[in-house]
Amino acid sequence: MNHKKYTRQGNMTYSTLENEERIRNLKKETGKPVIGYLCCFAPPEMISAAGAIPYRITGEPGGDTSAADACVEPYGCTYVRNIFARALEGKLDFLDGLVISHSCDMVQRLYGIWTYYRPLNFSCMFNVPHQLTPWAKDFYTRELGFFQEYLENYTGQKISRERLQEEIKLYNHNRTLVRELHEMRKDPLPPIEGSEMLDLLMAGGVLPPDRYNSLLKNKVEEVKTREPKDDKKPRIMVWGSIMDHPALFEMIEETGGRIVCDDTCIGFRLWENEVPLTEDPYEGLKEHYFVNFQCPRTDRGPGPDRFNYILQRARDYKIDGVIGYCISFCDPHKLDYPDLRDYLKKDGLPMLLIDDNYSFSPAEAIKTRVQAFLETL
């Protein structure tokens, strides 16, 4: 089977290529600058509040990375190299600005190289500590302050407290609606498949929050009316590296599994909590985007307790097994994998790990492994 079915011609309506088209149109329509961001530590609410359009940069699985090879080493996260290659090829020329947060090493390393070879009108690196000490939290809050200054200087629009709180409320409404859909996935016969859900979440990185609210609202209403199909399947949680394309989800579904939840970015990690509405909006943003954001790049101390939330989710969604997905050279996830696998095993939850170079190929090989795993559940 040709893997491109998964990477290029799936049923997606919010794929990277389609989203890029949307953002170009939105830019034309509004006349606002587009600021692209990678990873979730620099709040898009602030970009919106400064009068720009935040756009979550995503990749094109299996895409050609040769342009990046002229500037960076082949040994590095294929996801980052994929995105950088697209930037070098001019495919991201609709971006007026770039915000890269110091999430993992590779994303952080990309910043200097990107801005050297492909400078933009506005660029900023949002530095993020790895520890959760009180002083690391203070550091993050100060970074929010610098971020605000840089944004205001660029767009010329002040970010008032009220405006920022408005944006937070709008984005929170997105989160509430997404969680409503997630709740339905706890059903023994969930009315929405994982791949469809991920496609929907991809829209959150491109649509302004008010438009996304309308989309989600309609979706919630429509999904509620769906007739449950009487087809019990193994209930799967997907854990791991960035997942911005439903190819793997589709493969798991086609092989007979049902994805009812995940622990990935752009999946649950991004939507599970709301930004607390605090008097000082920075407080809430810090709690949400730094303290509570579950990415293994942040140190939540030694011991298996750092995985408790995964086990809790597994129970809530009545999981039969976990499928892990690691992109090549993804150190934070690869270093967590043996600990997580053993922790889940103690609780009787089996785990399969798929290693991939962000191409979801060869599809047949992946599907064979998934199928063998599903048969054991």
Next chain:
Amino acid sequence: MSQSEMKRAKRHLETTGKMKEMLPRFFMRMMERKFSNEPVAWCMVGVPPELLKAFDLLFEWPENFGTMCASRQVAPHFIQAAENDGFSPELCTYVTNTMGYCKLLKDTGEVPEECPLPGGMGTPAMLLGSGFICEPRWKWFQSIATRYFNVPVYSTDPLAPPWDVDPHDPRIAEHYLTLLREDLAGQIEFLEKHTGKKLDLDHLREILERSHKALAYWRDALALRKAIPSPMGSTDYFHAIIPQMYLVGDEEAVDFYREMYEEVKDRVERGVGIVEDEKYRLTWFGLPPWFNMGVFNYLESMGAVFVYESTYNVGDHFEVDLSDPLEAIVKRTWQRALKMHDYGAETMPELCNPAVFGGFTGSDFLKELVEDYNLNGAMMHLTRSCRAVSFGEVHTKNRLAKLGVPSLIFESDMADPRLWSDAQIKTRLHAFLETMEKAKQGGEIDEP
């Protein structure tokens, strides 16, 4: 792999030869204390050894253990054990080497006999991680404390401003310095709690004074390598960093680096180089292949000498006021960040990076390096399992090409010999020597 001709390295300085007696003496002293059940802290480079000495705490560096296992050709044994336990072959082989050691130690209850030192690294009583250089350097300890030894962990997180933020802006400086200061205070609180000792600042200051004296000699010795012919090569350099991990702060280290400086100075005055006919002067970027350090001698046999290394500038010397020893430690870290910024680094300046000046690719720096050291070329070791140190090599190669200096990027690893092939390496080295020769004659460099 075991057939490599390049396993053994020949050093050129008499001073580094003396380490054959000095290091075993030190390790024996340490081992006696370990056997009497004194607690051992495992530490990541970036944890100030002077601070550990001030607590009179025994310490080990798992990263250095990785280099020792690699040079004794036993690292694959440990790496394999870690891979069997689920750790990816793509992970840092210093990590997997240690994980394999931990796994075997835990499973059998005994120190694996393959260890290069009797007693190995022992069992840790605490883990002191650091976000210096890369994230595996704290995640590694998180996992050790999760699956092998349930001991307390403290990791510091020394961030630094990105290249386009001005670190001389007092607000920015304070933003970062506050983090560094608080991290250090937390580290001291942790050490006081787990050693049951109170930090004696006067004692720390004395240790720092000796440490800085030793490191000033090291800095001065390295600067003498600008001389033609070069009085010292990479085999001496990479060997002579070991005392910086274990002995800085001791008089023994001051004596060692002073003697080294005097020997190198004497060689310069007498015009003694490490090879008879010095044809090419090179800089080395990246981690060395610890299992085949003879590669440096192989190049020397063809008249190619290394005069500068981008890595393991662990003990690089910075002038700081030692009257407040804690502030001195903070400022020393901050000075590194400033140095990188002042040179206009584009790659990876966001971490106060003590060991990697390969990410330090500002045009001024490279230009100065090329001119000051009369460089004819650069060799870059692209280590598959260490992206942190090899990141920026392609970029640096591009920048050097603009200065008319050819580079060779070759792929292998620092501890895992599985990617090495003598035949392939030799072919590439010979081709590169030809490129350098052509460039020396004023020829064009093909690369961008």
